[in-house]
Amino acid sequence: MTELKLLMREEFRSTERRAPLSPDSAGDLVRGGVAVSVERSPRRVFADEEYAAAGCALVPAGSWPDAPDDVHVLGLKELPDQPDALRHRHIFFGHAYKNQPGARELLRRFTDGGGALLDLESLVDDHGRRVAAFGYWAGYIGAALAVLRHRGKLSKPLEPGTREDLDKALIADGKPVRALVIGALGRCGRGAGDALTAAGAEVTRWDLEETKDLDVTALLDHDILVNAVLATGPITPFLTAETLRRPRRLSIVADVTCDVGSPAHALPIYDETTTWEEPVLRLDGLDVIAIDNLPSLLPREATVDFAADLGxxxxxxxxxxxxxxxVTAFTTARESHDLHRKEDHV
Incomplete structure (x- = not known):
């Protein structure tokens, strides 16, 4: 039996503190016979030494391009622009299967190098449910930031912390707030609902049944909207530029899904994500929070939960x-862009 080799790379994004493996989950893999290497990282929420103590081999940051062909490269967020051709099997959130900006270019890099993208979003069970996701914490933090913004207490730049710190900040201050969560039955929606409840908000929860015939008037009669819908294709927008011209109570939108540039974008009122440095986009009297790595603001809790599911x-x-x-999802996406290679090394 061929030994399975994993290399967990350092994250390229400077604000990313999470990892796909915790030291505990990495140790479980090592004890199960998997050879696990970990690139050193000063930003990762867990120290390099914790992975070494779990039996992982520490390697220099950025060394994954030189790893042997049979190594699976594990990460979370986007890759650097080089090397141009990707020859390894990479496991990370590629955001390339819903025609997002840059999707074709990323898939082209894998095609040219003979590698493969095993996208974490496409790891699903027999019922199509993702086997590992950060959704709960994305929803929790997205809703929490919206509440803090509503109270005038959202400072910038955002800094990573702990759930205990965030929950202290959410303690109800007596100011009433009405919040709507769309996609309330999923992981992300449950997290959003829990944060809003912790903040003492009056929470309305909508899912598929409530959005079949969208009641825009009712939607606008909330202070906060949290979009937690995981759409896989085109979707009827929840808000449009025309909608925003109507009388409304709504003042803050937290778009946890962040499908900007995709046909699945449910909130086409904005076209760029926000950041830790500038978390809020002001738009026609509406505050939009659309940060695409929200769980990294609670990196320890998010990593432990995700790694326990993925490991x-x-x-x-x-x-x-x-x-x-x-593999099928990758092949289908590549073919949809008319990208083909002579040999399939997946």
Whole structure:
């Protein structure tokens, strides 16, 4: 049996503190016979030494391009622009399967190099449910930031912290707030609902049934809207430029999904994400919070939960229906862009 080799790379994005593996989950893999290497990182929420103590080999940051061909490269967010051609099997959130900006270019890099993208978003069970996701914490933090903005207490730049710190900031201050969560039954929606409840908000929860025939008037009669919908294709917008000209109570939108540039974008009132440095976009009297790595603001909690879900699937890498579906998703996306290679090394 060929030894499974994983290399967890340092995240390229400077504000990313999370990791796909915690030291505990990495240690479980090592004890299960997986060779795990970890690139050193001063930003990661867990220290390098914790991974070494778990049995992982520490390697220099940015060394993954030189790893042997049989190594699976594991990460979370986007890759650097170089090398141009990607020859490894990469596991990360590629955001390339819903025609997002840059999707074709990323898929082209894999095609040219003979590698493959096993997108974390495409790791799903027999019912199409993702096996590992940061959704709960994305929803929790997105809703929390919206509440803090509503109270005039959202400072910038944002800094990572702990749930305990965030919950202290959310303690109800007596100022009433009405909040609507769309996509309330999913991981992300549950997280948003929990944060709003912790803040003492009056929470309305909508899901598929409530949005079949969207009541825009009712939507606008809330202070805060949290979009937690995981759309896989075109969707009827919840808000449009025309909608915003109507009388409304709504003053803050937290778009946790952040499908900017995709046909699945449910809030086409804005076309760029916000950042830790500038978390709020002011638009026609509306505040929009659209940060695409929200869980990194609670990096320890987010990493522990995600790694606990992902780790067991990594032991069966390439040898389960979950991974076969991921390969199919990559092949389908590549073909949809008319990208083909002579040999399939997946």
């Amino acid at each position: 067991p699937h990594l032991t069966a890498l390439g040898d389960s229906d979950v991974w076969r579906r991921a």
